[in-house]
Amino acid sequence: MLRLSKLTDYAVVVLSRLEQDGAVVGGQVQTAPELALHTGMAEPTVAKVLKILGQAGLVEGVRGARGGYRLARPLAAMPLAEVIVAFDGPIALTACVDGSLSACETEGHCPVRGRWDPVNDAIRHALSGITVADLSASAGCAPMRAAASIMNLMAE
Amino acid sequence: MLRLSKLTDYAVVVLSRLEQDGAVVGGQVQTAPELALHTGMAEPTVAKVLKILGQAGLVEGVRGARGGYRLARPLAAMPLAEVIVAFDGPIALTACVDGSLSACETEGHCPVRGRWDPVNDAIRHALSGITVADLSASAGCAPMRAAASIMNLMAE
DNA sequence: TTAAACAGGACAGAAAAGGTACTATTTGCG
DNA sequence: CGCAAATAGTACCTTTTCTGTCCTGTTTAA
Ligand code: FES
Ligand code: FES
Numbered sequence: 001m002l003r004l005s006k007l008t009d010y011a012v013v014v015l016s017r018l019e020q021d022g023a024v025v026g027g028q029v030q031t032a033p034e035l036a037l038h039t040g041m042a043e044p045t046v047a048k049v050l051k052i053l054g055q056a057g058l059v060e061g062v063r064g065a066r067g068g069y070r071l072a073r074p075l076a077a078m079p080l081a082e083v084i085v086a087f088d089g090p091i092a093l094t095a096c097v098d099g100s101l102s103a104c105e106t107e108g109h110c111p112v113r114g115r116w117d118p119v120n121d122a123i124r125h126a127l128s129g130i131t132v133a134d135l136s137a138s139a140g141c142a143p144m145r146a147a148a149s150i151m152n153l154m155a156e
Numbered sequence: 157m158l159r160l161s162k163l164t165d166y167a168v169v170v171l172s173r174l175e176q177d178g179a180v181v182g183g184q185v186q187t188a189p190e191l192a193l194h195t196g197m198a199e200p201t202v203a204k205v206l207k208i209l210g211q212a213g214l215v216e217g218v219r220g221a222r223g224g225y226r227l228a229r230p231l232a233a234m235p236l237a238e239v240i241v242a243f244d245g246p247i248a249l250t251a252c253v254d255g256s257l258s259a260c261e262t263e264g265h266c267p268v269r270g271r272w273d274p275v276n277d278a279i280r281h282a283l284s285g286i287t288v289a290d291l292s293a294s295a296g297c298a299p300m301r302a303a304a305s306i307m308n309l310m311a312e
Numbered sequence: 313t314t315a316a317a318c319a320g321g322a323c324a325g326a327a328a329a330g331g332t333a334c335t336a337t338t339t340g341c342g
Numbered sequence: 343c344g345c346a347a348a349t350a351g352t353a354c355c356t357t358t359t360c361t362g363t364c365c366t367g368t369t370t371a372a
Contacts, residue, residue, distance in 0.1 A: 221368025
């Protein structure tokens with residue numbers, strides 16, 4: 001299925017919400033609990049997503065009281081490929097195992113190595129023109145997440 | 157990592173070997189044990205790969221004694237996408253769960269549904285022009301599999 | 313009739329992902 | 343100065359998925 005990580009999907013929602021609330025570079029910050037309420041996800045999960053996004057340099061984390069997160073760039077300038085790389089690792093279709101890789105490099109030849117390169121290049125090229133902003137448009141209409149959000153509010 | 161199934165990788169090797177041995181449509185057949193020896197993979201694994209390829213209509217299985225497998229088409233006319241679909245399922249980047257899909261369809265709206273469509277279309281388009289023949293070229297130089305094949309022969 | 317080979321499904325082990333919790337560090341505020 | 347809020351990092355457990363193998367049934371040439 002070429003399934004990508006669920007966290008990648010969550011990340012797009014969180015990023016959309018950040019821009020929607022004006023939490024762009026130089027603006028107001030948004031805390032993880034606030035984002036959790038508005039997106040309907042569990043708070044630890046949102047925190048995990050934001051931490052990974054911070055390591056990737058896609059969001060800026062402001063520490064301390066009155067801290068929070070803010071977009072490092074507008075979503076229109078944020079390639080989707082960077083988000084995928086942050087959560088799913090390098091964009092490469094391969095069945096290669098890390099352990100056998102060293103053995104193949106010393107050998108100089110490998111049946112797997114380089115075989116899928118044209119495929120990977122094609123996919124990278126296909127993803128190069130898509131930004132997170134292209135996906136955030138439809139992220140607003142979220143009945144399911146809204147329902148989850150309501151249940152989240154009621155649980156308090 | 158967008159990892160594809162190992163079986164997909166095996167499938168390309170098996171398909172390449174089939175064409176290499178002249179086991180094309182209307183020609184000689186190749187048995188699963190033979191293919192296992194030549195590719196260096198375990199025989200049950202090769203059998204599994206061939207069974208799935210048969211269900212997908214990419215190879216033809218001839219039953220009975222003196223049976224075997226043969227390519228349903230030349231590799232140049234076999235899109236890689238079909239192989240991936242056979243082993244990894246539909247080509248779609250999504251975190252959608254099957255269970256919640258029905259609930260979303262009754263609702264008519266879903267935050268996930270349709271959001272990744274532009275990405276999926278881009279990937280499908282990128283894969284549409286690649287055939288298995290494009291990958292089989294470098295599948296011949298297989299020092300690792302050759303070594304495994306030798307060990308396989310010695311074990312008998 | 314026998315044996316070879318495909319077809320289909322079932323099963324246990326291994327690997328990866330998802331989610332959660334805990335601790336440490338930073339920083340505004342009284 | 344001390345407290346509280348919030349991020350940063352890490353570690354762990356649970357669940358799911360993948361992998362590889364095996365078993366039984368069906369077909370067919372010899
Ligand atoms: S198995 Fe990956 S480089 Fe050889
Ligand atoms: S979660 Fe997949 S259609 Fe709603």
